[in-house]
Amino acid sequence: MSYEVPIAPGETVDDLKTETTANHGWQLWEVFVRPKRGLSYTHCGSVHAADSESAVQNARDAYARRGEAISLWVVPSSAIHASDDPESLFESFDDKPYRHPTFYEIPDEVGQL
Amino acid sequence: MTITDNERFEAMIEADEKIEPRDWMPDGYRATLIRQIAQHAHSEVIGMQPEANWITRAPTLMRKAILIAKVQDEAGHGLYLYSAAETLGISRDEVVNMLHTGRQKYSSIFNYPTLSWADIGVIGWLVDGAAIVNQIMLQGTSYGPYSRAMVRICKEESFHARQGYAILMALSNGTDEQKAMLQDAIDRWWGPALMMFGPHDSESTHTEQSMAWKVKRISNDELRQMYIDQTIPQGHYLNCTFPDPDLSFDEESGHWNVGPIDWDEFWATVKGNGPMNRERIAHKVQAWDDGAWVREAAEAYAEKQAARSHKIA
Numbered sequence: 001m002s003y004e005v006p007i008a009p010g011e012t013v014d015d016l017k018t019e020t021t022a023n024h025g026w027q028l029w030e031v032f033v034r035p036k037r038g039l040s041y042t043h044c045g046s047v048h049a050a051d052s053e054s055a056v057q058n059a060r061d062a063y064a065r066r067g068e069a070i071s072l073w074v075v076p077s078s079a080i081h082a083s084d085d086p087e088s089l090f091e092s093f094d095d096k097p098y099r100h101p102t103f104y105e106i107p108d109e110v111g112q113l
Numbered sequence: 114m115t116i117t118d119n120e121r122f123e124a125m126i127e128a129d130e131k132i133e134p135r136d137w138m139p140d141g142y143r144a145t146l147i148r149q150i151a152q153h154a155h156s157e158v159i160g161m162q163p164e165a166n167w168i169t170r171a172p173t174l175m176r177k178a179i180l181i182a183k184v185q186d187e188a189g190h191g192l193y194l195y196s197a198a199e200t201l202g203i204s205r206d207e208v209v210n211m212l213h214t215g216r217q218k219y220s221s222i223f224n225y226p227t228l229s230w231a232d233i234g235v236i237g238w239l240v241d242g243a244a245i246v247n248q249i250m251l252q253g254t255s256y257g258p259y260s261r262a263m264v265r266i267c268k269e270e271s272f273h274a275r276q277g278y279a280i281l282m283a284l285s286n287g288t289d290e291q292k293a294m295l296q297d298a299i300d301r302w303w304g305p306a307l308m309m310f311g312p313h314d315s316e317s318t319h320t321e322q323s324m325a326w327k328v329k330r331i332s333n334d335e336l337r338q339m340y341i342d343q344t345i346p347q348g349h350y351l352n353c354t355f356p357d358p359d360l361s362f363d364e365e366s367g368h369w370n371v372g373p374i375d376w377d378e379f380w381a382t383v384k385g386n387g388p389m390n391r392e393r394i395a396h397k398v399q400a401w402d403d404g405a406w407v408r409e410a411a412e413a414y415a416e417k418q419a420a421r422s423h424k425i426a
Contacts, residue, residue: 005152005218006311006383007319025412028199045196045262048205050408051415062192065185066269082135 028077029055031062033069041073049074126327131257134200142326145319146256147201148217149328151208154194155219158212159393161187163227164236172230179276180233186273190266197258213398221379222309224387231284231291231298237277239299239306239344245270246340247310255327278347285351292352299348300356307371308379310337338368345369 026048032041044063049055055074064072083089097103106113116124118137125132132138161184168184171177195205211217222240227233248270252263284295311317311333323329331339345362348355359372381387 005156005220006317026408044265045193045258046199047192047196050411051418054411054415061185062189065182065189 026050029059029074030077030080031055031059032073032075033059033063034071034073035068036070041071044068046077047074126255129255129327131260132255133257141322142328143201145323145326145328146259147198147203147208150194150198150201150256150259150262151203151211152217152219154191154198154208155212155217156223157187157191157194159219159223159397162393162396163223163225163389164233166227167230167233170230171233176280183237183273183276186269190262190269193262193265194259197256197262200258209401213394213401215385215394218383219393220309221382221387222305223393224382224389225301225305226389228301229294229298231281231294232302234277234280234284234295235298235302237273237275238281238347239277239302240309241270241273241277242344243306243309243340245274246336246343250329250331250336253327253330259328281351285353295351296353299353303355303357304375304378305382307337307341307374308376310334310340312376312379341369341371342367 027050028046029049029052030046031044033044034041047055047058047062049058052074056072059072059074060069063069119139122132122136122138122142125136132142164180164187165184168177168180171180195208198208199205208217212219222243227236245267248263248267252260252267254260254263281295284291314320314332314334317333320329320332324332345355345360357372359370361370362368363370382390385391
């Protein structure tokens, strides 16, 4: 089901408080699923739970009702450390084209290389 | 030359790149998304009530199992969406609280009662059908977590629409009484289903900004027309009619034309005066309060386990 609920004429929209406190003591967990053997775990969303055991249960109910996973990881969201500024961290990549095989010209006669 | 955060944001939108949680975004974009995603989540959650109303009265064990699975999916959809809303920096408690105190709403379609078993079929066909048209569009929305939630939801909605239509096919091949029940359900749900797409484009004040930010990709009226064109023949296949004396097919454009929509009813329901508004929220708040001991017990158990493992270590 869905949607956008229109704002009625004359209706005011409340300000959002985006810095509120924790969720009734349950922490946030990031969920990763392995769809089948041979594939990596992929992030698919998050759940709330009091401990890791119930986080796995909740993740199963929320993200794997139709065989989407043969295995799950749950990780406390607070344990994830993300990279910051993409420009400073990854820019050196662009000046090193010689790391790619296509940088080198090899004659066709040489065959598969 | 340095480019500003806003220029970078605008360039990403222009290039059809997704905006991700850690990216800089204008305050208005963030606020619009929090409101839209949260209210979308509330709709999924409140949407369980009209359907759950028939779980104990489903006509066969198979229909009952299907309906339970569908209602469970709606809970799941609500959770995907709350999870997407949280990536914007709002806590779950805050959005739930905004629903409980009436500061945020949910789709008005759930403020109508489910009076017969045929309503369950019609909800799957007409209501989930309208949701699918809207949500397919939202798969292309510019905010990454919202878009990914929509992809997941759309995969599951197809089951919802088809199980609903299957209920209706059974009724349309049934007794005269069953056929009458089916027609009555269509007569009651068709108008509200058309209203699900929101006011006409000319009256829709927020559409323009949402389209510019690519939160929304197709306008209310265009979506509504797509829905009408796909749905009318499906109703005729059931040997049913639609409660609209002005309904006609335009050979030239290939579109179905509908008569005027009752916007007074629409706004009354949005403002809280639909048939079921008070009951839906009262039930939701009660379920939350009744569940308090479960949340507390889980927390106490987790604390005890943590203390125990600490002692062993």
